[in-house]
Amino acid sequence: MLRAPRLRAPRPRPPxxxxxxxxxxxxxxxxxxxxxLLAALPLVVLTGLLDYVAYGPRFGQAYPAGxxxxxxxxxxxxxxxxxxxxxxQGMHVILGLVLIPVVLAKLWSVVPKLFVWPPFRSAAxxxxxxxxxxxxxxxxxxxxxxxxxxxxxxxxxxDFYTAHYYGAWVFTAAFVxxxxxxxxxMVRALRSRRETAADPDGLVPAEPGPVTISRRGALALVGGAxxxxxxxxxxxxxxxxxRRAVLLLPRGRSYGDGPGDFQVNRSAAxxxxxxxxxxxxxxxxxxxxxGSSTVDRARLAAMAQHTVRLPIACVEGWATTQTWTGVPLRxxxxxxxxxxxxxxxxxSLERAGQFNQATLQRNxxxxxxxxxxxxxxxxxxxxxxxxxxxxxxxxxxxxHCTKWVRGIEFRRA
Amino acid sequence: MRDPVRRIARAxxxxxxHLLALLASFAIAGYAVxxxxxxxxxxxxxxxxxxxxxxxxxxxxxxxxxxxxxLRAGLRALWPRRGAVARVSPLNYIxxxxxxxxLLFLVFLPGIIRQGAxxxxxxxxxxxxxxxxxxxxxxxxxxxLSAIAYAxxxxxxxxx
Numbered sequence: 001m002l003r004a005p006r007l008r009a010p011r012p013r014p015p016x017x018x019x020x021x022x023x024x025x026x027x028x029x030x031x032x033x034x035x036x037l038l039a040a041l042p043l044v045v046l047t048g049l050l051d052y053v054a055y056g057p058r059f060g061q062a063y064p065a066g067x068x069x070x071x072x073x074x075x076x077x078x079x080x081x082x083x084x085x086x087x088x089q090g091m092h093v094i095l096g097l098v099l100i101p102v103v104l105a106k107l108w109s110v111v112p113k114l115f116v117w118p119p120f121r122s123a124a125x126x127x128x129x130x131x132x133x134x135x136x137x138x139x140x141x142x143x144x145x146x147x148x149x150x151x152x153x154x155x156x157x158x159d160f161y162t163a164h165y166y167g168a169w170v171f172t173a174a175f176v177x178x179x180x181x182x183x184x185x186m187v188r189a190l191r192s193r194r195e196t197a198a199d200p201d202g203l204v205p206a207e208p209g210p211v212t213i214s215r216r217g218a219l220a221l222v223g224g225a226x227x228x229x230x231x232x233x234x235x236x237x238x239x240x241x242x243r244r245a246v247l248l249l250p251r252g253r254s255y256g257d258g259p260g261d262f263q264v265n266r267s268a269a270x271x272x273x274x275x276x277x278x279x280x281x282x283x284x285x286x287x288x289x290x291g292s293s294t295v296d297r298a299r300l301a302a303m304a305q306h307t308v309r310l311p312i313a314c315v316e317g318w319a320t321t322q323t324w325t326g327v328p329l330r331x332x333x334x335x336x337x338x339x340x341x342x343x344x345x346x347x348s349l350e351r352a353g354q355f356n357q358a359t360l361q362r363n364x365x366x367x368x369x370x371x372x373x374x375x376x377x378x379x380x381x382x383x384x385x386x387x388x389x390x391x392x393x394x395x396x397x398x399x400h401c402t403k404w405v406r407g408i409e410f411r412r413a
Numbered sequence: 414m415r416d417p418v419r420r421i422a423r424a425x426x427x428x429x430x431h432l433l434a435l436l437a438s439f440a441i442a443g444y445a446v447x448x449x450x451x452x453x454x455x456x457x458x459x460x461x462x463x464x465x466x467x468x469x470x471x472x473x474x475x476x477x478x479x480x481x482x483x484l485r486a487g488l489r490a491l492w493p494r495r496g497a498v499a500r501v502s503p504l505n506y507i508x509x510x511x512x513x514x515x516l517l518f519l520v521f522l523p524g525i526i527r528q529g530a531x532x533x534x535x536x537x538x539x540x541x542x543x544x545x546x547x548x549x550x551x552x553x554x555x556x557x558l559s560a561i562a563y564a565x566x567x568x569x570x571x572x573x
Contacts, residue, residue: 068448070441100520111474122426127435133466134442140465147520152536153529156461158454166445167462173441177434212485212504221509225516232517247547248521250537263537270535384538 016202020112021209024218027189027199032219033106034186038179040099041139045172047092051315052165053077054085054397059343059359061400063161070169079367082394086313089397090237093317096146097233101225103139105218110203128181131174138171150316151250236318239311251318259377260385263320265398268383271350273404275383278349282388284372285407288336295335297388301374303327308369314398324392326373329365333410341365342413346391349404358400362413364393372405477515481508497571506563510555517548524548 049072055062057074078084120126142164149160156163185200192198213221235242236251246252255261283294306328313319333341344365350356364370370393374381381387386403393401421429449455484507493499523529524544533541 064448066448068444070445070448097520101516107469108474111470114470123424124426124431127432128427131435131438133463134438136469137462137466140469141462144461144465148523148529151521151523151529152533153523154532155523155528156457158452158457158461162449162452163454163458163461166449167458169445170442170462173438177438180434181431212502213508217505221512224509225513228513228516229520247551248517248524248544250524250533250539253537253539253543255539266536267534267538269538 016204016206017112017115017117018206019115021205021207023205023208023211024213024215025109025112026204027185027201028192029215029218030106030109030201030203031186031189033102033109033222034182035190036102037099037106038183038186040095040102041175044092044096044099045168045175047088047095048164048168050088051085051092051397054088054395056359056361056400058361061359063354064159064165067165070166076361076363077395079363079370079394079396082369083311083313083319084395085397086237086311086319086395089313089315090234090317090319093146093150094230094233094237096143097229098226100143100147100229101222103143105222107136110201112203112205113201116202131177134170135174135178138167138174141167142171233317237313239320249318251314251316259379260382262322262385263318264384265314266353266355266403268404271348271353271356271404273349273383278383278388278404282406284389284405286332286336287407287409288338289412290337293336297374300327300372300389303331305374306368306371308371310369310392310394312392312398312401319398323377324371324373325375325378326371326389326392328368329360329370329372329391329393329408330368332372332408333365336408336410338410338412340413341410343411345409345411346402346405347407347409348402349406355399355402358391358402360391360393360396360400364396365410367394369394372408480511484508498567501563501567501570503563506559506566510552510559513555514552517551521548 052062053072053074054077056077057071058076120129145156145160145164145167148155149164154160188198231245232248232252233246235244235246236249243252243254251263255264283296284300285292285294304327305325307323307325309321309323311319311321329344330339333339333344342362344360346358346360348356360370371391372389373386373392374389376382376385381390386405389405390403391401391405418429425432446455446459449458452458485504488502488504492502518525521544523533524541525548527541527545530541533539
């Protein structure tokens with residue numbers, strides 16, 4: 001007589017809405033997306049926080065101001081390597097873009113949970129679902145504000161820095177706890193690789209529909225989408241020939257082939273810079289503890305010139321490397337009677353605008369490649385790039401490389 | 414059941430550590446909002462935060478799920494059931510370029526529809542003029558590649 005196989009009493013299965021049928025869904029697929037995000041999102045958060053430090057919160061020029069305890073450990077932003085800010089901010093923006101398909105896929109893989117009824121069966125579930133509002137709302141909010149900002153679309157009509165910064169803290173707090181709660185399940189699911197394995201979250205559909213794409217195919221689709229975004233964005237930070245592939249973002253555009261034809265951040269017209277202000281009457285005011293003096297452009301050009309190839313990198317994750325010529329800032333500090341300065345305050349001819357002034361740290365003045373540039377690529381600076389003179393300092397955020405400089409005040413340590 | 418931790422865990426539904434960690438994350442979120450009480454745009458920020466969630470979960474997801482379901486139903490109803498063509502479903506050859514187009518449209522929407530033209534011009538000195546055309550060309554390229562891949566696939570199925 002054949003004995004029927006002994007059946008174990010089935011475990012009580014978590015509820016799952018019948019409308020969701022995709023046979024792809026299950027703990028393994030969700031965990032694959034989860035592990036990618038676990039590896040990459042901390043890099044996005046970290047590089048974002050580094051950007052806050054790079055802006056110089058010590059001088060009150062990091063945005064938003066007055067963050068209370070919500071800031072990373074502060075330190076003087078280094079000037080070496082010169083491509084540091086290009087790297088951190090390029091990684092922040094481009095990795096953020098590349099992760100969009102992974103975030104959307106991860107959300108797709110768990111979306112049945114959103115429609116489970118009743119929505120919670122214990123206080124623990126209720127509290128955890130509330131935290132998912134912060135987690136999912138947070139990641140989507142950061143994506144939306146970031147993506148709009150790099151395209152100069154301020155349709156949201158609030159301060160980008162403020163919203164993106166605090167949103168990041170809300171998201172990060174929820175993310176850390178979510179990882180703490182789900183990590184053991186993720187590890188178990190990745191180890192098992194079997195969809196028949198434990199499904200504590202009820203992700204596997206009760207009545208799976210027909211297979212229309214393999215799990216591997218779905219992963220390739222998400223990976224391909226990420227790759228597409230990478231190809232369309234990485235060139236804005238790397239520059240060179242790869243910039244030509246940046247077809248849909250502002251910083252893939254060409255300005256021409258001339259020596260002054262490179263990415264403009266804030267045009268002279270937008271900054272209200274007139275030819276009167278930049279013409280023969282322009283003087284640079286140098287201020288030290290003993291008082292002020294002025295120098296004209298001819299005198300600056302007669303001083304010892306230094307030429308260096310340096311990237312100028314922007315918070316929007318793009319950069320351009322050019323050859324700058326000008327007077328080392330430390331020579332100007334000596335001229336102002338402060339050979340050993342603690343900081344320098346640079347002012348622009350631009351009257352309005354959030355970045356018409358900047359304070360430089362000691363290392364940003366004394367670095368031999370830190371310049372008040374007069375020329376770029378062998379020509380006088382074009383007016384859109386800061387004629388008559390602009391600051392260029394290794395690894396300094398682009399907005400602090402003040403254009404159309406009218407004065408520098410050197411302060412003792 | 415004398416162990417108090419167990420008693421709490423039973424009443425709450427998870428280890429008490431679960432509650433403590435979540436409350437800590439709520440406190441950080443609350444602190445972040447408290448830094449913004451004097452921010453005039455606070456309400457707008459909160460609205461955008463919640464809208465991001467609602468638009469994704471209750472509009473974007475249902476829309477693309479519905480579109481996929483309609484596509485599959487349409488193919489089931491119309492696709493031939495015999496011959497070489499029947500063996501190679503065009504489903505994924507349609508899905509992939511549609512998804513690619515949708516993704517590019519969502520991510521690069523401001524340039525494509527020329528939103529924020531004045532801030533764009535102030536920042537770059539240029540206009541958003543080329544983006545719509547480039548987007549359409551990329552879309553054309555994705556559908557063309559997919560069509561070629563499908564044609565090749567169909568041909569190999571016929572030879573077999």
